[in-house]
Amino acid sequence: MTEEQISIRRVKLTARKQLSDNFFTVFKINIFMIIQMMINVWAIILGTILAFYLSTHSSQTLVNNVQPNYLTMILQHSxxxxxxxxxxxxIVDQFQHPKEPVKFKRVFQIITNGSFWTTFLLALVQNILIWFWTLCFIIPGVVKYFAYSQTYYAYKMDLLFKRRQQSLTDYITISRRVMDGNKLQLFKLEVSFLGWHLLGLLSGGLAYIYVAPYLNASRVVFSSQVFNRAMGRLKG
Known part of the structure; x- marks a missing residue:
């Protein structure tokens, strides 16, 4: 019997309920992501203006001399x-303990939990693998991006329960396995936010005050459902 696909509509409804019940808390949690997305919007706007300026002032030589530094890009993305x-x-912590207030310092847990360098190395390995797959054409890179998307959740669960896999790549393997059959649904979830991203662009990033918390809550709801189903299959 084929397992029913995760409902994107229910994922987003659950995320919106979290926002309506705890918007100020969720806003605090997402403050750095909001700032990052605002920066991305202005980078797009200024980059478009610069590209238009260069194209109208015969600066093709300057454009050709700008070579991407892939190592720097991978480190930045990590x-x-x-x-x-x-x-x-x-957000996972908030979902796990909805009645407990989430202190702002929890946003810095990646630094304060004592595993910063391990986490950075895991993020670096994930980005390097996606980059290598992207070299094999764009589509394999996109597929692996979604396949590895749950690495953060697998690692977080081990941090919560004080466990460790034998190697960092095991977390990527776990993500790949739980996303087997779920990649298209996550793709649909991300695509469903295209209109919100357009609003973010048109508002100069201001819309991300709401959009970023909504998007990230939806991602965590999706992750929790993916792992709950995976656990259910193991128990079954």
């Missing part, structure tokens, strides 16, 4: 991933 993980972990 640090950005750490900010995202710390935010998502704090």
């Amino acid at each position: 640090l950005i991933l750490l900010v995202s993980w710390s935010t998502l972990w704090t």
Whole structure:
């Protein structure tokens, strides 16, 4: 019997309920992600303006001389991933203990929990693997991006229950296994926020005050459902 797919509608309804019940708390948790997304919006706006300026002032030589530094890009993306993980972990804590107030310092747990370098190395390994797959054309890289998307949750569960896998790549393997059959649903969830991202762009990033908490809560709800189903299959 084929297992019913995770309902994107129910995921988003659950996330919205979390927002309506605890918006100020969720806003505090997401503050760094909100700032990051605002920065991304202005980077897009300024980059578009710069590209238009260069294209109209015959600066093709300058454009050709700008070569991407892939190592720097991977390191930057890994640090950005750490900010995202710390935010998502704090949302996990809130979901685990909804009646307990979440202190703002929990947002820094990726630094204060004593496993910063291990977590950074895990994020770095994940980004390197996705980068290598992307070299094999864009589609394999996108597929692996979704396949490895639950690494943060697998690692968080081990931190909560004071466990450790034998190697860091085991967490990526766990993510890949639980996402087997679920990648398309996560893709649909992310695509369903395209309109919100457009609103964020048109508002100069201000809309992300609401959109970032909504998006991240939806991601955590999705993750919890994916892992609950995986645990249910193991028990079955």
